[in-house]
Every structure is written in structure tokens, then in C-alpha cells.
Amino acid sequence: xxxxxxxxxxKWWAQSDDTIQSILNSDQKWQTLKHNGVLFPxxxxxxxxxxxxxxxxxKLDPEQEEVATMYASMLExxxxxxxxxxxxxxxxxxxxxxxNHTIKSLAKCDFSKIWExxxxxxxxxxxxxxxxKKAEKELKAKFEDAYKxxxxxxxxxxxxxxxxEPPGLFRGRGTHPKMGMLKKRIQPEDITINIGRxxxxxxxxxxxxxxxxxxxxxxxxxxxxxxxxxxxNKYVQFASGSSMKAMNDYLKYQTARSLKDCIEKIRxxxxxxxxxxxxxxxxxxxxxYFIDKLALRVGNEKDDEEEADTVGCCSLRVEHVxxxxxxxxxxxxxxxxxxxxxxxxxxEKEVYKCVKGFIEGKKKSDMLFHKINPSKxxxxxxxYMEKLSAKVFRTYNASITLDRELKKLEREITSDMSVAEKVxxxxxxxxxxxxxxxxxxxxxxxxxxxVETMEKKIEDQETYLERLQQALKEPPKKPTQPLLPKTxxxxxxxxxxxKKKIDDLKQEKKMKIENKTVSxxxxxxxxxxxxxxxxxxxxxxxxVAKLFSKTLQDKFPWALDCPNNYTF
DNA sequence: CATACCGACTCAGAAAGATCGTC
DNA sequence: GGACGATCTTTCTGAGTCGGTAT
Numbered sequence: 334x335x336x337x338x339x340x341x342x343x344k345w346w347a348q349s350d351d352t353i354q355s356i357l358n359s360d361q362k363w364q365t366l367k368h369n370g371v372l373f374p375x376x377x378x379x380x381x382x383x384x385x386x387x388x389x390x391x392k393l394d395p396e397q398e399e400v401a402t403m404y405a406s407m408l409e410x411x412x413x414x415x416x417x418x419x420x421x422x423x424x425x426x427x428x429x430x431x432x433n434h435t436i437k438s439l440a441k442c443d444f445s446k447i448w449e450x451x452x453x454x455x456x457x458x459x460x461x462x463x464x465x466k467k468a469e470k471e472l473k474a475k476f477e478d479a480y481k482x483x484x485x486x487x488x489x490x491x492x493x494x495x496x497x498e499p500p501g502l503f504r505g506r507g508t509h510p511k512m513g514m515l516k517k518r519i520q521p522e523d524i525t526i527n528i529g530r531x532x533x534x535x536x537x538x539x540x541x542x543x544x545x546x547x548x549x550x551x552x553x554x555x556x557x558x559x560x561x562x563x564x565x566n567k568y569v570q571f572a573s574g575s576s577m578k579a580m581n582d583y584l585k586y587q588t589a590r591s592l593k594d595c596i597e598k599i600r601x602x603x604x605x606x607x608x609x610x611x612x613x614x615x616x617x618x619x620x621x622y623f624i625d626k627l628a629l630r631v632g633n634e635k636d637d638e639e640e641a642d643t644v645g646c647c648s649l650r651v652e653h654v655x656x657x658x659x660x661x662x663x664x665x666x667x668x669x670x671x672x673x674x675x676x677x678x679x680x681e682k683e684v685y686k687c688v689k690g691f692i693e694g695k696k697k698s699d700m701l702f703h704k705i706n707p708s709k710x711x712x713x714x715x716x717y718m719e720k721l722s723a724k725v726f727r728t729y730n731a732s733i734t735l736d737r738e739l740k741k742l743e744r745e746i747t748s749d750m751s752v753a754e755k756v757x758x759x760x761x762x763x764x765x766x767x768x769x770x771x772x773x774x775x776x777x778x779x780x781x782x783x784v785e786t787m788e789k790k791i792e793d794q795e796t797y798l799e800r801l802q803q804a805l806k807e808p809p810k811k812p813t814q815p816l817l818p819k820t821x822x823x824x825x826x827x828x829x830x831x832k833k834k835i836d837d838l839k840q841e842k843k844m845k846i847e848n849k850t851v852s853x854x855x856x857x858x859x860x861x862x863x864x865x866x867x868x869x870x871x872x873x874x875x876x877v878a879k880l881f882s883k884t885l886q887d888k889f890p891w892a893l894d895c896p897n898n899y900t901f
Numbered sequence: 902c903a904t905a906c907c908g909a910c911t912c913a914g915a916a917a918g919a920t921c922g923t924c
Numbered sequence: 925g926g927a928c929g930a931t932c933t934t935t936c937t938g939a940g941t942c943g944g945t946a947t
Contacts, residue, residue: 498937506914506938552909560938566908567937581910633941634905645940669940670913708904711942724911724941774914779930786930852914854933859912882933 343488343576346891350587353580361550362577366528368483368492370535371556371569373521374499382450385443386436397429400515403502405447412504412512421513422502483555483571491572492555497524503562507641507671514562525557553577563639574887583891586862588720589728590901595717596729600625607683613704615687620646620702620710622684624726627676628769630669631707631723643667646723647707652697660685672773731766731860736901738762739869746873754837755875757844759866764847766856774852780845787842791835798831858885863892864899871897 345353377399383390384401393401404422412418423439430436461469480495500518503511521541528534530548537543544558554568571578599621606618623629623646632645644653644666653666662685663677680688691701707723714721739762746755777783804817805824818824857866863881867889870877877886877893886893 494936496936504915504938509938554909557909563938564907565939568909570910578911585911631941635940640939643939670938672914706904707942722942772913777931783930855913884934 342890345576345580346583350584354584357577357580357584362553363485363529363550365486365531366483366548366550366555367532368528368535368555369479370526370537371524372477372480372496373519373538374497380447380450382447384436385446387441388443391435393430397426399500400426400429401444402447402451403500403515405444406451407502408444408448412502415512417508417510418502418513421511422515425513425515485571485575485577488576490575490577492575493570493572495555495569497558498567505641507643507667509641510639511562516562519558523558527552527555527557572887574884574890579888579891582888585728586732586864589725589732589862591718592721592725592729593733595721596625599714599717604681604683607681607687612690616691616702616705617710617713619684619687619691620705621714624710624723625730627664627678628727628730628771629674630727631710633707641667641671643669643671645669647702647705647710649701650697651692651695651699651701654688654692654701656685656689656692662688668771672771674771727770728860728862731770731856732862732865732901734766734769735762735856735861736865738765739865743869743873752875752879755873756879757840759869759875759880760844760848760853763853763857763861764851766861767851767853770856770860772852772855773850776849780849784842784845787838787845791838791842794831794835794838798828798835801828801831857881858888862901863889864895865901867892867895868897868899 345356377395379395379398380402381392381398383392385391404426407413419439426439427434436442477495481492482489483492484490497519498516501516503509503514503516505512521537522544524543525545525547526534526543527547527549529550534543534546554570556569557566559565560567573579573582603618603621603625606614607622609615609618624631630645632648634648635641635643644650645668649666653664655663655665657663657677660682661677661679665673665675668674688701695703711722714723714725739759742758742762746758801817801824805821805828808821818827857880863885866880867877869875870880881889
């Protein structure tokens, strides 16, 4: 088994799936692990700019000032308007100010002088010469280099996020009860280092000790620490381009592909379950149907005292669904990251009847599927296929949608099309996937103005077209500005060219509007089997780099040489 | 059994930063 | 041909999934 060719690239994908699987399933994920630990953010540099309280400057000690500066830096963000954010921030800051401090209420504080200072600093940074920027970048890179890679079984593997998070104010999504809380500076004492038994432990910063040093070769992290806000572990892991992560990713798609072999049976079965006597069976049947048809997440239980109130399939409440006669269901709820899911779907009459029954006699705040939970649902799925869980359906349906949409649109592709036109066709297939998975983004800040600019361009071209058409009918006696082509033939060909240009611009505008709040990158990065995209690139002669950035190409080395007729 | 808890991993959009295209 | 704004890419860290174990 020679997996290390001369070019030094570890081509693990040249091995059989079984071999790859056994590498990952084995209890020992590595034999030797060597690295230089993690990088801490720089210490706080006090600026001595006061907060104004009741109009008067108040000098703060460095620690108080640091936290005040965190708040000042967010003065223009939406968080500042939120009560919860201000309450949590005030609680943390008040404690630092101590008893009997001049500052007694947040409402009377004016942070604008600090904000102005931060703005000036930002400008100074921006105004550096390109030589200065380059020199600083190089210096930084040199400094960070030692942390970028770990040595795993003698191979250099990239480490992701080796920089420890700097202190700041917690920014939860949606209406998170903890927003504005102080995220304290992480000390070496908070960190556990995972490293090979025989390696030298990287030295902690002077005067400090590591919280712990372990040699756990059943896991893929090099350092771990507790997130004090949520009391959850955070890990410094390997980058998506590392062989271990890429292997996992590859197997994720292989698992999703093998769902093809039993999806028919699963669909038959859940249809059967809709008419079962036991309500728990009917609930299971409807829940799996939603997960399959609508690509919902499974929806684990959450603690609404500690986290934002968001739901997935199993945690849907009665208030999140409504029956729309004769046979549709309207969904309206906040999902992961508090992204709203709003969709009215036509369903089979059995499903409609089931949901009607589930709702009956319940309060709005009651669970829709009170007889099941994610672990029951996943246990049931395991009876069809090893490794099958709810999330596999998202991968499966996303990938198969991309495959199908691309093949549908491929007929429209002609050899004289530009790369940009072909990419735009790819994007419309990609958009179907993003819509299925409900991947959204905030509308770009420049959206309105850039649509206006496009409209102006279209108008200009249309005016020009009219002039050309007029000139063809009756040639102007005197030349008008800007000059038109001279012969009728050249005018005619210009007309054709402008018509095409207008069509293209209109198409571009349509795409822009359709993509206003749709995020294509999430599905491209996490749900679409990259081999579908790469095979399409090969067939349509589009450079892979047009669809996969450098990082994504690094993430998918195993997909790069797939055959051009690859089918998911 | 269920149920709570949590470790370790994947997936998520915003913000920062880099690059590109146009005037 | 270079300044500047739009757009693409990377970084950042929060928010899920899921399986195992303790109770």
C-alpha cells in the first residue's frame, strides 16, 4: 500500500473505502502527534481615553477601559439597541467598576470619544503604504508559521484556528439570552494540550502553565478549552484540507450516496406509517417525511433559559405549523442561527390528516411531535442503513438536487457561451439547493445601489438601440453624437450585438435579485458532493477555480480527478 | 427503559480582508 | 493607468448534530 508518492502528497483516496473507513473507525486516529501549541492574542494596550458620565470624563483602570472599549467598538451595531445586550454588558462592567464607582448607570455613559479613537486607529491602519502593509504581513506570517501545521504520523497537516479567541462581548444570534456577556481572556491555564506522549510539550507563555496536557489519540484536536459563556468545549482542530478531515468529508458523501439504495424503502415505509394505529408511529412517519421532503434538521432539545429559542423537526411546536385547506401545511419558525423558515407545502392527504390530529387539543406552545425525539428517530433510521441519521438526508437531497438540476440545464449550454454565462447556469442549479436547505444571508449592503446601476446601464443600452434602429430606417442627415456605425450592414450587426448585451444585462439583474438573500456558498462547501461540480466543470469546459476557491480546492483534493460522467 | 448530560465533531452567516473591474 | 467601490475569499466563532455514558 504505497500512499506516499514521490511528490509528497498523501493520496489517501487511492485506497478502498473500506480501508479509509477502518482508518477513521479505529480507536487510534494517530500514532504520533507533534505541534507547537496555540497562539494567544496580544495583551490589551490602554489608550487612556475616558468614558463621559453625565457629561464629565471618567478615567478608568485598564481592565475597566478594555471592557468599555469592547462596548464602544459595537456602538454602531444592532446589538446596542437591544435591552438584553445592554443588561448583560452592564452587569459585567458594573462588577469591574466595583462598588461606589462614579458610574452608576449605563444610560448616562457616553462612549463616543473611545469610538472616535477606534475609528482613527482604523484609518491609520488603512492609510499605511502598500510597502508597510506587505512588510507587516510578512512579519506576521513568519510569527504564525510555527503554529500553522502539526506533524501527524510524520505528515504535515494544517491546523485550523490556532489563534485563541480574544476577549470580547458575546454576540449570540437572534434573541440570545446571553448576548452582551463578557467573554473573558482565555489563559493558558484554561487550555488542555493534546500531543504525542513522546513529544516535547510546547512551552506556555512565561509565568503560566497549561491547564492540562493529554495524549489522547482517539480524537482529532490539538488543544481544547471551555467556553465559559455556554459551558461548552471548544477545540483547536485540523483544517478542512487536512487528510483526516477530508477523509471524513469524503465518507460523508459516500454514506449519502448509499442512501440511494434504501431511500425507496424508507419512503414506502413512512407512507405506511401515516396510517398506523399508534400515534408514535404516525409521528415518526410524518417527521421523517418532513426531514426528507423539506430538508429540515432533526431538532434536538434546547434550553430556552440559556439559548435562543430555535427549533428543528422534532422540536417543532404547534405554533410553528398551520393547516391550509384543502391539503397544505404552512411552516413558520426560527431554525439554526435564528434563520426564519417560511414555507407553505402541498402534502398528501394522509399527512394533512395526521398533522390535524397531532395538533388537536394542544396548546400553541405544545410539541407537535410529543411522542418522538431525535434519538428515537435516528435509532429507527439505523434499521435501514449503518451510519444513517437525519442529517444524511440533507446531504443526500442537496447533492441529488444539484446533480439533477445541472443535468436539466446542461442542454442549454452551447459551445459559444462565455465562462461567465456557464457559471451563471451553475449558480441557478446551486440556488435550488440553497433554497431547499434554507441557506440565507443578509442582503448585501450595496444591493440597492448596484441594482440601480444595472438598471441605468440597461436603459442606456436601450436608448442606444432605439437610435440604431431609427438610423436604419432613415439615416440621419448629419452625424449625431456619439457616432453610429456608417453602413446599414454594420448598423444591423451592432443592433444584434446590443440586443444580446441587453439580454445579458437583464439576466444578470434577475440573478442578482434572486440571490439577494440566498447564500450559495454554504451548500457548495458542506452539502454538494464536489465530484458533481468537478465533473460538470470538465464537461462544460469551465475552470474549477471559477466555482471552488483555493480553500475549497484544498478541501476537496479527492474529488479533483473524478471522471467527467460522475453521477451522484 | 428513559432521560439528562456532555464530548467531539460538522455546519452557519457575519465581518474582515483581498482582489477585481470600471471610470 | 490608478483610485475606488463592488465583489469574492478567508477568518471567526456561534450553533447545530449525534453518539456514548451516567443516573
